[in-house]
Amino acid sequence: MARVLVQDDDLVVRLSWWEKAAAHRGSVRVPLTAVRRVTVESDWWRALRGEALHGVWIPGVLSAGTRGHVGGQDFVALRPGRPVVCVELRPTAPFGLLAVSVRGDAQATAERVRCSAPDIDASTAWRQPLPVAEETADSWRALDMYRKH
Template sequence: MARLLVQNDDVVVRLSWREALLARRKGVRVPLAEVQEARVESDWWRAMRGAAERGKWRAERFCMGTWRHAGGVDFVAVRAPGPVAVVDLFPGGRFARLSVSTPDPEGAVQAVRLAAQRAREEGRPAAREVTGPSRSARRPLEKKDDTEGEERSTRSV
């Protein structure tokens, strides 16, 4: 069964060899700074969104791999029935969400929450933090005209 772990500054999804074959990847590693929220979803199907992109699935049994939807791509390693650990990520990364069936989803979610909170308290910035325009984009450049010796403002396009 898949495992959701926190290692150093990363959230790691480890798959068994069978799950890795079905998902077509060994696992997933995401920086803790990209974690927006972690929760337990009691119904496995509520953690799913979009349509399968890569991997394998069998209706009412399991879904392994990536699923594409309007908001991006999710990585899923879900077995029915049962609760699922769901980690929502900030926009701009490789994945928008990690959905994983683990032996102890409450414990895994609690570990991710605590590690993400600790990372924020230590002041580590979000990896994909969106910032405003740079100073040069907000203000025109100041150039000196060598022939006349006066300053004038120009805009580059």
């Protein structure tokens, strides 16, 4: 099971050997200055955004790897039935979100990260939605044309 750790000035998602194999990568390391917000999701599937890019996705069993969406990429290491620590990152980080199922107390893990990160956004206790493309008159026309065919 993956662990979320604070080591020196970094946030580290340390994967087990089988998660490394499933995700096709080693541990994830980002500077604590890149951490924007930390939340906990009780349902693992709520942490999934976008489409699978690299990794293993077995519905109801395991999601490990990189997911792509309009806002960038997320890294997930998720198992059903466990709470998920969701770490939103600033645009300078390689991922927009780190979502990790944890074995122990997810709230305590999230609080440990919050206390260690220097500039947490505490304006809301929930994750922010993905950005969407700007709507224009042309985008609505294209949608209407698609519906007619």
